[in-house]
Amino acid sequence: MLAGVLASFAGRFGRVEPRRTAVAFVTGLLADIEVKTCWQLAEQAGHARPDAMQRLLYRAVWDADAVRDDLRQVIVERFGDPDGVLVVDETGDLKKGVHSVGVQRQYTGTAGRIENAQVGVFLGYASEHGHTLIDRRVYLPVSWTEDRDRCQDAGVPDEVEFATKPELAADMVTAAVDADVPARWVAADEAYGNSSAFRAHLRQHRLGYVLAVSRSHLVPLDGGKVKVRADHVAADLPASAWQRRSAGAGSKGPRFYDWAWLDEVTTDADPDDSGRHSLLIRRNTSTGELAFYRCWTPQSATLAQLVRVAGIRWTVEVAFQAAKSQVGLDQHQVRRWDSWHRFTTLALAALAILAICAADAADEPPKSDLIKLTVNEVRRLINAFIIRPIHELAHRLRWSQWRRRHQARARQAHYERRLNADLQP
Structure with a gap:
């Protein structure tokens, strides 16, 4: 599987050197190393210096979007299903400084508060066969797009x-x-469900959706004549309106919630879209906490279908956790536009390898005393049977000396900059 995924986009590299480096890069992302930056990936690959890895992200000639397309095709061939779900979500990487593309003080769910961070919006794909991430976009705040000099310094296209x-x-x-x-x-969370433009865009593609919305979201009822807050709608429901159903299997068994479904909702944008609008409400069986979903389908749908899609949204959070903990999605140290997209694309390739291997293993007859192979366990086995770390003392010593020499030069340059600044009148 490792060779197959890497071969799917090998033709995107015009020269053999970046092609081999890309293979070593993705293999390094799967390796059992502490931090997955160009320095560590180069040492893992047996390179004498990090130049080739850095060149792959900065100056080598290849199209990250074309590689993304090839990777997406591999994922579709394995996980594709007519009843598949596209799942949207974002994740942030905490950053220092102001030069990395898209960085500013902004809210990120990674920290649960406003921090200096870089945010990426991702698209996942999920079906009964498996799930993983298939696309990515870096979010540029207004503070960036209004400062074209800053964008130019970070390589953002005009x-x-x-x-x-x-x-x-x-x-x-x-x-x-x-x-x-x-x-x-x-499926998506309320940051996307609250956007009427996003909902309308999905309807134009005739894609059914189950999108989380805020409790204050105004729900059009009675033919659009009145709009009621979602939480007020829930408060007026009788006990008979709730049904207990599973939103899918979790690590501890089925995830049961109480669900209420109002199918008389109308649209506040285009009453002639010929689809079926509804409001889905989820209630936690232990805490009573409520969640709300705006739903639309081109044709009639069942409650079971909507509940399934609502539950599938959590696969993107699982994918983010695996991408960060297993293949270093958040460990890049790049600043430029192209470099972010290149690193992220290669990380998605590494994640796809793990997801497909785990799905292949899940197709085998189950054993009563074993759980199915997880993505984490697949990576451990890859490191045990495929990736061979370099143990030569000379290689490790050369890298120790290279790091210390590089850090000494960086420290000296820092001291000189501070001294020159202090001497300025």
């Missing part, structure tokens, strides 16, 4: 303008539809 996160998500959904990714549904 044609890139400000786009909201729902607009980035809509762009990825359109790309997936244009690439014939088999999907019938879209």
